[in-house]
Amino acid sequence: MKKKNLYNRLLVAVCVFIIWGTNSSTSQNLSKFIEVKGIVVDASNNDHLVFTDLVIKGTNISTVTNIDGEFLLKVPIEYSEGAVVITHLGYETKEIDITYFKGTTKIELIPAVTTLDAVNLLARPVNAKDLVLQTLQKKGRLYNNDNTLMTAFYRETIKKRRKNASLSEAVVKIHKQPYTNYRKDNIELIKARKNTNYDRLDTLALKLQGGPFSNLYTDLVKYPEYIFTEEDIDDYEFSFGESTNIDKKLVYVVNFKQSSFINYPLYYGKLYIDAATLALTNAVYSLNVENRHLASQMFVRKKPRKVDVYPTKANYRVNYRIQNGKWHYAYSNILLSFKVNWKGKLFNSIYTLNSEMAVTDWEITNTKFAKIENQMLRPSTILTDQASGFSDPEFWGEYNIIEPEKSIENAISKIKKQLKKT
Incomplete structure (x- = not known):
């Protein structure tokens, strides 16, 4: 062996x-960013999509969805008019304006046929x-x-x-x-x-x-x-x-x-x-x-x-x-x-x-x-x-x-x- x-x-x-x-406490200025949140699902069967990538377009700021397909992304205020790019293996990439997010937004990704x-x-x-x-x-x-x-x-x-x-x-x-x-x-x-x-x-x-x-x-x-x-x-x-x-x-x-x-x-x-x-x-x-x-x-x-x-x-x-x-x-x-x-x-x-x-x-x-x-x-x-x-x-x-x-x-x-x- x-x-x-x-x-x-x-x-x-x-x-x-x-x-x-x-415990340590912080003194963060909460006005420096906004929060967008949602859930990513398969458009064909509504299954939650785990490990989906979400990136603020033109930046390195990103997150991934959890086991329930949910995400919360903190967006610096200077990018509040930008867009979020959503990618998942085997699905078509989607780009959504940050201003589109209201409450918990449901995002449907379309399976890509190869x-x-x-x-x-x-x-x-x-x-x-x-x-x-x-x-x-x-x-x-x-x-x-x-x-x-x-x-x-x-x-x-x-x-x-x-x-x-x-x-x-x-x-x-x-x-x-x-x-x-x-x-x-x-x-x-x-x-x-x-x-x-x-x-x-x-x-x-x-x-x-x-x-x-x-x-x-x-x-x-x-x-x-x-x-x-x-x-x-x-x-x-x-x-x-x-x-x-x-x-x-x-x-x-x-x-x-x-x-x-x-x-x-x-x-x-x-x-x-x-x-x-x-x-x-x-x-x-x-x-x-x-x-x-x-x-x-x-x-x-x-x-x-x-x-x-x-x-x-x-x-x-x-x-x-x-x-x-x-x-x-x-x-x-x-x-x-x-x-x-x-x-x-x-x-x-x-x-x-x-x-x-x-x-x-x-x-x-x-x-x-x-x-x-x-x-x-x-x-x-x-x-x-x-x-x-x-x-x-x-x-x-x-x-x-x-x-x-x-x-x-x-x-x-x-x-x-x-x-x-x-």
Whole structure:
């Protein structure tokens, strides 16, 4: 077994650190921005569209829809006469004037029909693996190669079965290195808040180790070594799926999975590659967790002797966005599910851990990044140890965040009540 590769993947897999047992205010000028909110649905069947991109036209200010298809975008007042561009993989792009938004606006996207004509069929590469290799080699030309300071919103939740047990949120600054640079990105903590009342939520204390870094390392273009190393790319099988499109541009779909003779955990999923430039636009993939013992080694860092913990699901997603002809990391989501079996107990526990990070604004900087040591996070960071409570209603000020799903809103409301009681 390739132990070195297996443990290198610990970072992208999101390390889980299990501990068993038991306010700052802002003075933001709210007149500097307006809020537009709504819900994005499929025009043909009214299904909520998750992970839809919304960008203020001509800017880098953006957000994504939540699990309910909902969004809230804070628009600086100088762009109040502008427009919002809405894009979703496999749908026609829509542009809506900001003045059109009244209350919660329903936005319907039309599914885009993709047909491969004879020219496209002839132009498509014959070998799917070669296409993936070409894509990974083009990062120097297709992706942003300047020092970039990104503002991002990060959220992580832990559920015991269907009940929210922990919730943490943060605004961070990503000190993004050029894609041709082998230096790793840095993350600076700006604001953070959390629920810490584990006992009152009647659950074991689970903590995610890695925090925003785990989501950042899903950037396959910057960090291909966590998925496809030169050593093990031959352990995968690649094939073409049905093509789709983004903004009327043809997108190849490449399926990948580990070869049948491989017995240690690798990944399987889909890569979405722009046909014209061969840029990776999206990736949706999962870890093979059939081998419980080896999969457990990749996640669990600490546990009691009398308990078995193993993952039942490990799903990942990363989206890229193009601006001024260059692609950059825009959003990622990680969903993990674990089963906990105590020896001697009849019933087991199931925990779901979800983390997501969305870039909401960014700027090119020509100067070297200044390291603010007391605010810089480490890849071993546990965000819940860095955050405070949920007591400040105007905590985020003008920062864009991902709208919370309904169940999370209920959890926040419950947390606030508990904080008031204590």
